[in-house]
Amino acid sequence: MRELLWSRLTLVWLLLVVATLLSWGLGHGLGLADHRLAATAVIVVALVKARFVIMEFMEIRRAPGWFRLAGEAWTAGLAAALAALILAV
Numbered sequence: 001m002r003e004l005l006w007s008r009l010t011l012v013w014l015l016l017v018v019a020t021l022l023s024w025g026l027g028h029g030l031g032l033a034d035h036r037l038a039a040t041a042v043i044v045v046a047l048v049k050a051r052f053v054i055m056e057f058m059e060i061r062r063a064p065g066w067f068r069l070a071g072e073a074w075t076a077g078l079a080a081a082l083a084a085l086i087l088a089v
Helices: 008-027 035-057 065-088
Strands: none
Touching: 008 035, 035 065
């Protein structure tokens, strides 16, 4: 039981819960007055969460290097595109 509570997946899951609460707070105006900055912060948190899900729960972390690189590139490219769209408006 102790191994399950302190496993890597449990800790990642806990981090995902904390990130969800953080993005909820940012989305409701806690801490940031500028809506563009808050939206960018929420998107960054969401993409960090997506990266954790891709790497840990889809087990890309143990996949061949080119496959992991594709996952990292997708996350980084999406983050750049969404941040540019939010900040351009």
